[in-house]
Amino acid sequence: MNIEIRTDKNIQNSERLITYVRAELNAEFQRHSERITHFSVHFSDQNAAKGGADDIHCMIEARPAGLKPVVVNHRGHNIDTAIHGAIDRLKRSLEHLFEKKENPRAAVPAFAEDSDTDATPDLED
Numbered sequence: 001m002n003i004e005i006r007t008d009k010n011i012q013n014s015e016r017l018i019t020y021v022r023a024e025l026n027a028e029f030q031r032h033s034e035r036i037t038h039f040s041v042h043f044s045d046q047n048a049a050k051g052g053a054d055d056i057h058c059m060i061e062a063r064p065a066g067l068k069p070v071v072v073n074h075r076g077h078n079i080d081t082a083i084h085g086a087i088d089r090l091k092r093s094l095e096h097l098f099e100k101k102e103n104p105r106a107a108v109p110a111f112a113e114d115s116d117t118d119a120t121p122d123l124e125d
Contacts, residue, residue, distance in 0.1 A: 001029070003039045010045035011056075011079070021083060028087050029062075032094060038063040041086075043079060058082035060090050067101070070094060 003022050007013040025039055040061040047055040054075040061071045070093050074085030 001026075001033050001036055001039065004041065006040070006042045008042075008044040010048045011043045017079070024083060024087060028091060029094075032098070035064050035098065036062055036094070037065050041083075043082065046075075053077055056082040058086040060086045062090055062094060064094065064097065067097065070097060 003025055005013065005018050005021050007017075021041055025041075026033075029036060029039075038061075040063075042059045044057045044059075045055060046057055054077055056076050056079055057073065058076070058079070059071065059073050061069050063069045070090065072086050072089040072093055074082055074089055076082035076085055
């Protein structure tokens with residue numbers, strides 16, 4: 001599982017941040033490690049030095065093996081809330097995607113055999 005972490009010019013990319021994000025992703029997606037080939041995480045600060053509520057933006061793209069990439073976004077007031085919100089959204093999206101792949105709905109409804117429909121029950125009293 002490859003993990004790529006990027007930040008914009010307003011957020012300092014450090015070894016501590018990289019270690020933290022990798023640890024969080026590995027902890028949350030350990031059971032899906034054979035299904036997910038790549039994570040791309042991008043942090044941005046919308047208001048830069050001005051501050052503000054929910055101005056840290058976290059985007060995570062996950063690439064499940066053999067499926068289309070899944071992208072989620074979340075905003076928070078700091079990096080911690082932004083990454084955890086995005087991880088929660090990604091978990092729900094991937095669980096749904098894997099569930100659909102494992103248990104697809106039948107494309108054509110199953111009908112009773114024609115021989116079964118010929119035998120109508122008697123409605124006499």
